[in-house]
Amino acid sequence: MFKLFQWLLLDLAATLACLSFCIGNNVSYDSNAIIINGERRIIFSGSIHYPRSTEEMWPDLIQKAKDGGLDAIETYIFWDRHEPHRRKYDFSGHLNFIKYFQLIQEAGLYVVMRIGPYVCAEWNYGGFPLWLHNMPGIQLRTNNQVYKNEMQTFTTKIVNMCKQANLFASQGGPIILAQIENEYGNVMTPYGEAGKTYINWCAQMAESLNIGIPWIMCQQSDAPQPIINTCNGFYCDNFTPNNPNSPKMFTENWVGWFKKWGDKDPHRTAEDVAFSVARFFQSGGILNNYYMYHGGTNFGRTSGGPFITTSYDYDAPLDEYGNLNQPKWGHLKQLHASIKSNWERRFSLTAPAQTRTLVALNADENNDAIVDMLGDRKYFLPAWSVSILDGCNKEIFNTAKVSSQTSLFFKKQNEKENAKLSWNWASEPMRDTLQGYGTFKANLLLEQKGATIDSSDYLWYMTNVNSNTTSSLQNLTLQVNTKGHVLHAFINRRYIGSQWGSNGQSFVFEKPIQLKLGTNTITLLSATVGLKNYDAFYDTVPTGIDGGPIYLIGDGNVTTDLSSNLWSYKVGLNGERKQLYNPMFSNRTKWSTLNKKSIGRRMTWFKATFKTPSGTDPVVLDMQGMGKGQAWVNGRSIGRFWPSFIASNDSCSETCDYKGSYNPNKCVRNCGNSSQRWYHIPRSFMNDSINTLILFEEIGGNPQMVSVQTITIGTICGNANEGSTLELSCQGGHVISEIQFASYGHPEGKCGSFQSGLWDVTKSTTIIVEKACIGMKNCSIDISPNLFKLSKVAYPYAKLAVQALCSHD
Ligand SMILES: *[C@@H]1O[C@H](CO)[C@@H](O)[C@H](O)[C@H]1NC(C)=O
Ligand SMILES: *[C@@H]1O[C@H](CO)[C@@H](O)[C@H](O)[C@H]1NC(C)=O
Ligand SMILES: *[C@@H]1O[C@H](CO)[C@@H](O)[C@H](O)[C@H]1NC(C)=O
Ligand SMILES: *[C@@H]1O[C@H](CO)[C@@H](O)[C@H](O)[C@H]1NC(C)=O
Ligand SMILES: *[C@@H]1O[C@H](CO)[C@@H](O)[C@H](O)[C@H]1NC(C)=O
Ligand SMILES: *[C@@H]1O[C@H](CO)[C@@H](O)[C@H](O)[C@H]1NC(C)=O
Ligand SMILES: *[C@@H]1O[C@H](CO)[C@@H](O)[C@H](O)[C@H]1NC(C)=O
Ligand SMILES: *[C@@H]1O[C@H](CO)[C@@H](O)[C@H](O)[C@H]1NC(C)=O
Ligand SMILES: *[C@@H]1O[C@H](CO)[C@@H](O)[C@H](O)[C@H]1NC(C)=O
Numbered sequence: 001m002f003k004l005f006q007w008l009l010l011d012l013a014a015t016l017a018c019l020s021f022c023i024g025n026n027v028s029y030d031s032n033a034i035i036i037n038g039e040r041r042i043i044f045s046g047s048i049h050y051p052r053s054t055e056e057m058w059p060d061l062i063q064k065a066k067d068g069g070l071d072a073i074e075t076y077i078f079w080d081r082h083e084p085h086r087r088k089y090d091f092s093g094h095l096n097f098i099k100y101f102q103l104i105q106e107a108g109l110y111v112v113m114r115i116g117p118y119v120c121a122e123w124n125y126g127g128f129p130l131w132l133h134n135m136p137g138i139q140l141r142t143n144n145q146v147y148k149n150e151m152q153t154f155t156t157k158i159v160n161m162c163k164q165a166n167l168f169a170s171q172g173g174p175i176i177l178a179q180i181e182n183e184y185g186n187v188m189t190p191y192g193e194a195g196k197t198y199i200n201w202c203a204q205m206a207e208s209l210n211i212g213i214p215w216i217m218c219q220q221s222d223a224p225q226p227i228i229n230t231c232n233g234f235y236c237d238n239f240t241p242n243n244p245n246s247p248k249m250f251t252e253n254w255v256g257w258f259k260k261w262g263d264k265d266p267h268r269t270a271e272d273v274a275f276s277v278a279r280f281f282q283s284g285g286i287l288n289n290y291y292m293y294h295g296g297t298n299f300g301r302t303s304g305g306p307f308i309t310t311s312y313d314y315d316a317p318l319d320e321y322g323n324l325n326q327p328k329w330g331h332l333k334q335l336h337a338s339i340k341s342n343w344e345r346r347f348s349l350t351a352p353a354q355t356r357t358l359v360a361l362n363a364d365e366n367n368d369a370i371v372d373m374l375g376d377r378k379y380f381l382p383a384w385s386v387s388i389l390d391g392c393n394k395e396i397f398n399t400a401k402v403s404s405q406t407s408l409f410f411k412k413q414n415e416k417e418n419a420k421l422s423w424n425w426a427s428e429p430m431r432d433t434l435q436g437y438g439t440f441k442a443n444l445l446l447e448q449k450g451a452t453i454d455s456s457d458y459l460w461y462m463t464n465v466n467s468n469t470t471s472s473l474q475n476l477t478l479q480v481n482t483k484g485h486v487l488h489a490f491i492n493r494r495y496i497g498s499q500w501g502s503n504g505q506s507f508v509f510e511k512p513i514q515l516k517l518g519t520n521t522i523t524l525l526s527a528t529v530g531l532k533n534y535d536a537f538y539d540t541v542p543t544g545i546d547g548g549p550i551y552l553i554g555d556g557n558v559t560t561d562l563s564s565n566l567w568s569y570k571v572g573l574n575g576e577r578k579q580l581y582n583p584m585f586s587n588r589t590k591w592s593t594l595n596k597k598s599i600g601r602r603m604t605w606f607k608a609t610f611k612t613p614s615g616t617d618p619v620v621l622d623m624q625g626m627g628k629g630q631a632w633v634n635g636r637s638i639g640r641f642w643p644s645f646i647a648s649n650d651s652c653s654e655t656c657d658y659k660g661s662y663n664p665n666k667c668v669r670n671c672g673n674s675s676q677r678w679y680h681i682p683r684s685f686m687n688d689s690i691n692t693l694i695l696f697e698e699i700g701g702n703p704q705m706v707s708v709q710t711i712t713i714g715t716i717c718g719n720a721n722e723g724s725t726l727e728l729s730c731q732g733g734h735v736i737s738e739i740q741f742a743s744y745g746h747p748e749g750k751c752g753s754f755q756s757g758l759w760d761v762t763k764s765t766t767i768i769v770e771k772a773c774i775g776m777k778n779c780s781i782d783i784s785p786n787l788f789k790l791s792k793v794a795y796p797y798a799k800l801a802v803q804a805l806c807s808h809d
Contacts, residue, residue, distance in 0.1 A: 046293025306504025330404025448544025
């Protein structure tokens with residue numbers, strides 16, 4: 001009878017699925033739920049930005065998101081990538097967001113589409129194409145007709161593409177929510193009345209597109225109705241939407257943080273992320289989106305700034321390469337399952353008070369608490385934690401108790417052929433610019449991104465100075481006031497120095513120089529390192545030497561202002577124009593074998609070949625020894641590199657306390673090391689045989705230290721309490737080859753340094769764990785005293801700790 005009922009239910013579910021597929025899903029909401037086809041739901045969602053990985057990586061990332069208990073995947077739409085030139089669109093390769101959404105739907109997940117089209121996202125220029133900047137009369141993100149026309153044209157195009165592919169839930173597709181604008185409320189005040197007019201226009205424009213699902217705006221406390229305003233931050237439990245009928249949604253729960261050149265590695269603990277999520281649902285939240293679930297890589301010149309690194313790992317549940325970042329991924333997976341089990345009874349604000357007490361909060365940063373559950377049972381609640389209980393004595397989950405496995409990865413140089421790369425080099429051709437020849441001239445110092453339209457990081461500024469008296473040659477100093485981000489200076493073809501500000505800020509370059517009688521050439525190369533992506537009027541913040549001033553300061557402070565000299569300009573490098581980074585065209589210059597003289601040269605191209613590492617582990621380029629520049633594999637950019645930029649070594653510590661409010665300076669790692677030493681080479685960038693690696697080195701480095709490596713899982717650990725299940729899994733096809741430590745009882749320490757405690761059983765435990773795990777890709781052990789043939793009385797509150805090794809031969 002029961003079986004029959006189950007089959008009927010299954011049948012009914014299938015019919016409903018078909019119905020929804022055939023005629024579309026009705027997405028609505030009230031203050032306590034998202035309602036999809038009449039079913040009241042909560043949603044766990046995660047940000048995975050399609051251009052930050054490759055098409056080939058998408059299916060695996062989506063599957064891991066699903067396995068991690070997500071219902072939806074969120075992404076922005078990246079305008080600058082899709083419309084690099086006005087009305088010339090690109091939706092190919094990893095920009096094929098339609099295919100991405102279809103894959104998400106095939107996996108059975110929803111999509112939250114945040115069009116923006118301003119996206120911030122630590123993405124170059126916040127996702128705006130640079131051609132917008134130079135349109136006559138334009139002002140971005142305000143009540144400006146030129147801008148609004150462009151925004152509407154692009155937004156409409158994206159919406160129409162989705163409609164054509166039947167991707168909105170109302171059409172049977174996966175998209176359940178769409179966002180217009182992005183965190184405008186954070187910066188709105190300086191835009192004045194025009195800002196208010198603009199945000200109302202955004203709302204009307206979006207609504208007029210008739211997509212049949214709700215629109216949202218994040219960080220917009222005055223969101224025009226019916227648009228739902230949502231919250232971004234580390235914690236959003238105190239957030240209330242501006243309309244009492246709107247559901248409470250957390251569009252960006254920052255699971256870690258982004259990194260700038262010179263920064264340490266951010267780390268937000270699994271305990272604290274889980275705490276934030278549980279508190280949010282406990283206070284009536286119904287959608288939580290992890291920003292990021294997979295951060296990925298800023299390929300090419302897509303990183304924002306200034307100074308955002310190429311890696312956008314974010315300490316997300318899936319690391320930059322797509323590996324599970326454990327224990328974070330597993331801990332959140334368990335959290336999702338426990339919040340979903342009986343959500344409506346335990347969490348919903350409409351639930352009866354007695355059942356809602358089955359979620360217990362201790363928001364104290366320091367002190368554990370004993371709470372009296374319904375007056376009949378005392379319950380221990382660690383500081384800064386939320387417990388989800390089943391009845392008054394059984395804990396289903398506590399945010400501060402991490403039982404999922406820890407995984408430690410290491411980098412490995414595993415192919416003999418790649419042990420030592422053999423390098424060739426070629427100078428960047430600079431004859432023209434060092435002699436002052438450009439392609440256009442002006443009697444002023446130009447703003448950089450306006451002049452380059454960001455077609456390159458580089459802009460050359462060149463001028464001539466005549467000296468006709470020897471006295472004018474004495475004790476000269478060149479002073480360049482620049483808005484950043486990086487400056488290299490040459491006088492009469494000789495290099496005199498380089499400089500950059502911290503975080504890509506403005507700075508003053510000052511250097512004693514020597515001129516000669518007659519004509520002298522001053523050549524300045526200014527480089528941007530990711531255009532600003534956030535703040536009021538961020539788009540107008542100048543870059544490059546922009547007005548300078550540039551002075552020659554002589555004896556007695558006699559200064560000559562060179563700012564309105566006749567300046568020659570050239571956009572980009574000759575090597576870029578010749579495409580020396582592309583193996584097809586790299587023969588456009590003469591390459592020589594690397595020798596001592598060519599090591600440490602600035603403005604130099606380096607070329608080597610390497611064999612694709614076997615297996616499926618992610619591949620990285622160890623750029624130790626290099627300075628700053630950009631790297632390409634088979635002509636495809638893997639991003640800017642700057643391993644010579646060292647993170648300061650203060651404020652790292654061995655311990656990291658999950659308790660208390662998180663901020664990005666807390667629990668940082670990698671002090672005193674390269675801010676980013678390893679660079680992801682997606683496997684799809686490589687071919688079956690030999691690959692060509694080309695580097696452009698701007699400030700000098702030693703390519704002999706560069707190597708191709710794989711990221712391999714090494715040690716894995718589990719540490720779980722009696723009554724639960726300890727699960728271990730090697731990723732990427734590896735199997736458990738050795739149990740290095742196993743103890744049941746009161747083992748102490750953490751992964752890498754477990755020790756026996758006062759009471760424990762190690763020998764027989766090791767045998768049992770070995771039996772269950774050796775040679776397996778994964779194994780699980782239900783922890784009970786019986787298994788270890790012990791009486792429960794002797795070992796109260798026992799746990800099992802295991803450290804194992806995954807094979808890597
Ligand atoms: C969608 O569902 C809501 C509430 O469940 C209901 O009020 C509305 O009429 C439905 N819309 C359609 C088109 O079925
Ligand atoms: C020297 O150069 C300065 C500035 O270029 C000019 O004003 C002056 O007339 C020149 N003197 C001679 C003797 O050529
Ligand atoms: C150049 O500057 C130095 C130090 O400021 C000073 O001692 C020297 O006399 C100056 N030379 C001339 C020719 O003025
Ligand atoms: C030269 O000018 C700078 C800045 O205006 C000032 O700090 C410095 O004292 C001056 N030096 C002399 C010798 O006048
Ligand atoms: C460079 O190589 C390409 C093909 O590999 C060839 O078509 C082209 O003629 C070569 N150019 C030069 C200058 O050798
Ligand atoms: C610096 O890097 C080395 C090598 O990767 C590593 O062993 C060390 O732990 C790092 N230092 C810090 C403070 O993270
Ligand atoms: C850390 O920084 C201090 C001061 O900058 C320096 O003296 C010390 O050598 C550095 N230590 C390491 C390990 O880099
Ligand atoms: C593989 O790499 C080699 C060396 O760069 C290149 O000649 C060849 O065209 C590449 N093949 C593909 C399919 O990219
Ligand atoms: C465990 O490994 C087996 C193969 O050994 C595989 O079929 C299964 O999917 C794995 N389970 C998990 C949860 O990884």
